[in-house]
Structure formats: C-alpha cells, structure tokens
Amino acid sequence: MIPHNLPTLGAEEQGAAIRVLQRNWVAQGPEVEAFENELCRFLNIPDGHAVAVSSGSAALYLALWALEGKKKRIGLPVYSCAALRNAVGLVDGIPVYLDCGEESPNINTDDAGKAGIDILIAPSMFGIPVCMPETMNVKVIEDIAQSLGAMVSGERIGLRGEVGICSFYATKLITTGGQGGAVISKNKVLIDKIKDYREFDCRDDSKLRFNFQMTDMQAAIGRVQLKRLPEFLEKREQLFEIYSSAGIELLEPSTPSHIPVRYRAVVRCSEPMVLIKRLSENGIRAIIPLERWELLDNPHDYSNAEMFSWTSISLPVYPELSPLDAKNIGTIIKESL
Known part of the structure; x- marks a missing residue:
C-alpha cells in the first residue's frame, strides 16, 4: 500500500x-x-x-x-x-x-x-x-x-x-x-x-x-531537515505538477503573489469516498483531509467548511513518493472523475 x-x-x-x-x-x-x-x-x-x-x-x-x-x-x-x-x-x-x-x-x-x-x-x-x-x-x-x-x-x-x-x-x-x-x-x-x-x-x-x-x-x-527543505519542496512541486499534467484540478492560491508549498494535493469532487475506495483497490491510500466530525464547531453553522469536508480528497504528495507512482495515481484519478 x-x-x-x-x-x-x-x-x-x-x-x-x-x-x-x-x-x-x-x-x-x-x-x-x-x-x-x-x-x-x-x-x-x-x-x-x-x-x-x-x-x-x-x-x-x-x-x-x-x-x-x-x-x-x-x-x-x-x-x-x-x-x-x-x-x-x-x-x-x-x-x-x-x-x-x-x-x-x-x-x-x-x-x-x-x-x-x-x-x-x-x-x-x-x-x-x-x-x-x-x-x-x-x-x-x-x-x-x-x-x-x-x-x-x-x-x-x-x-x-x-x-x-x-x-x-x-x-x-x-x-x-x-x-x-x-x-x-x-x-x-x-x-x-x-x-x-x-x-x-x-x-x-x-x-x-x-x-x-x-x-x-x-x-x-x-x-x-531544514537544510533539506528546499529539496523536499522541489520534489513535492514536481509530484504536484505530475497530477496537474494528468488533468487533475487541485486546490491552488487565488492570488498570483502567493506562492504555496505542496503540503497537500487536494482534489474537490462530489463523491470522495468512491474515489478513496478506487485508489485503495489499487494499493493507494488517500484521505479526506478534514472530515465533517473533525470540524471544531457545529458544521451546520459553517456552510463552506461543511462543504469542504464533504467534497475534498487529499492525494499522496511527499518526497519519498516516486514520480512513477504519482503518474499511476494521476491516471486512476483522471479515469474516475
């Protein structure tokens, strides 16, 4: 896995x-x-x-x-x-x-x-x-x-x-x-x-x-680790780009002057559990980054946070992940969306 x-x-x-x-x-x-x-x-x-x-x-x-x-x-x-x-x-x-x-x-x-x-x-x-x-x-x-x-x-x-x-x-x-x-x-x-x-x-x-x-x-x-951080960030960026090149729409900043780091590669979709199951069947672990029950107050009072908890999935995007594995993940995601 x-x-x-x-x-x-x-x-x-x-x-x-x-x-x-x-x-x-x-x-x-x-x-x-x-x-x-x-x-x-x-x-x-x-x-x-x-x-x-x-x-x-x-x-x-x-x-x-x-x-x-x-x-x-x-x-x-x-x-x-x-x-x-x-x-x-x-x-x-x-x-x-x-x-x-x-x-x-x-x-x-x-x-x-x-x-x-x-x-x-x-x-x-x-x-x-x-x-x-x-x-x-x-x-x-x-x-x-x-x-x-x-x-x-x-x-x-x-x-x-x-x-x-x-x-x-x-x-x-x-x-x-x-x-x-x-x-x-x-x-x-x-x-x-x-x-x-x-x-x-x-x-x-x-x-x-x-x-x-x-x-x-x-x-x-x-x-x-701090000395290696630029290397880590570059590898994360490369993996993120592999997903993007596969046609997967990932969360990005809305402001051009904001340069993110790729701590998470998050996809918005209507049925995240279906996608998580499909990935699991292929030996890949993906998660809902914050589930509804994890929200810090009553979800009914925070419509945007509740919607994020229902429609988000986080893909692997860490330096130890190989580019080949990222390409395979991207293919599965693209075929499933």
Whole structure:
C-alpha cells in the first residue's frame, strides 16, 4: 500500500542523531540554539528570534499565553485541527469560530475583522498562504504548521502578525524526529518572554513556568531537515505538477503573489469516498483531509467548511513518493472523475 504520507529521513539524520548520542548531551543544549538560529536565517529574521519547543501545539499555546489570551475573544477557523481549540481552551480564551472560503480552505480575514475578536489564529491550510491585509485591528498569530517555506510577495510567510508558529510533527514539511515546534516573531520582547517561560528549572523566583523544551536529539535531526527543505519542496512541486499534467484540478492560491508549498494535493469532487475506495483497490491510500466530525464547531453553522469536508480528497504528495507512482495515481484519478 502506498501511504498517504511519510517522513523523509535518511543517513544524514541518522548521523546527526549519532553525533548527539556520542557527545552525551541529549537534552536542550547547543543543537537547539543552532536550530533556532538556522530557522531564523531561513525566514530572514535576526538570530535569537525563534524559540524551539516540544510541539506545534505547545508553540500555539505559548503564543496565546504571550499575547495574554486569557478571557480574550480568540478567532480561529472551524476548518482546522483540534490543536487550535485545545490551545485556546488551555489559555482560558473565548473561542470565536470562523468559516473558510467557498473556494479556499483558509479563513476570510475580512470576516475576522468584523467578528469583534482580540486575537486571530490564521493558519495557511494545505500549504496555501492565507490572505491577510497589511494592517489588522487584531493581534495575529500566523500558523505555518502546514506551510513552512510558502511565500507572499517574495517573502516567506510566518511573520505577518505579532507572532508565528511552526510544527515539526512526523508528517509535516520537516520533522524534528516525530514531535516539535517553534515560535517565531520579529518582536524580541515576545520571544524573550516565551523563552523565559520555557526555562522552567533552577530559577530564583516563584513565577509559574513549564517544560516545553525541545531536546538536542530532536534539534539535530531538525537542522538536517531544514537544510533539506528546499529539496523536499522541489520534489513535492514536481509530484504536484505530475497530477496537474494528468488533468487533475487541485486546490491552488487565488492570488498570483502567493506562492504555496505542496503540503497537500487536494482534489474537490462530489463523491470522495468512491474515489478513496478506487485508489485503495489499487494499493493507494488517500484521505479526506478534514472530515465533517473533525470540524471544531457545529458544521451546520459553517456552510463552506461543511462543504469542504464533504467534497475534498487529499492525494499522496511527499518526497519519498516516486514520480512513477504519482503518474499511476494521476491516471486512476483522471479515469474516475
């Protein structure tokens, strides 16, 4: 069976992990700091403006905490994963759910401006950059868990709000060995506040902090993965183009200045389960990227998100997938639509 998704790990990642083991320092240390600074350089911000943490969920919680989200009205998409709702709940915020667009899995930020919210969590779903005005009257957390490396007007996204968050889960664009995340910001005061929260041990005051640290083992793997990210993105683009060349209409940005990354290859169709079954019969795993029961609030109240959950299928599009397999998948899809 061809999986829907796989991490891309090899000899370089193994060597990085062995290097850390041989040094006998596997907890948070110099590898974490190096990974943070290399992430900053990738995003074209000064060193010291990233905080590596234990997961993307932890990154989102810390971003909300740093923006003082307690009792604040926090806008978030209903068409997204449960980690967003969980982070809002843990910070004791008030969730305000927002629908996605008719033709886009992303929220309409104009709607967010009318919803009377204080903080907005704005993910770029499936690698497609979310549309955001240059100025907003709310604090924005830009969620690039699925879109590290995507660009808007020639600049990598993640820093269009007060703070951004990344995820390095096993099947994200890069992984730090299964779990991991980061908070990024141009605002050094916010970054230092979050770093202080992360450094929980051996402190001489009574402030509450918590262990959200990334290990050096994770960071060493992450450094290799980040170096390989351009290669990964190019391979994903090639696979996406194979599907497009087969005549399959895939979700794309509607704005020319938005350059996506191919985290997901999503097809809209009227009967996704029929297509998923046909692919499965041919040894290929495809999925509904977000099922109706996964929507974060009552689906009846969010017609666009509900329709996306009924009419979307995600095809394999990861670097380990061979071009030949992608061509075969494209042929099956085209014959079935």
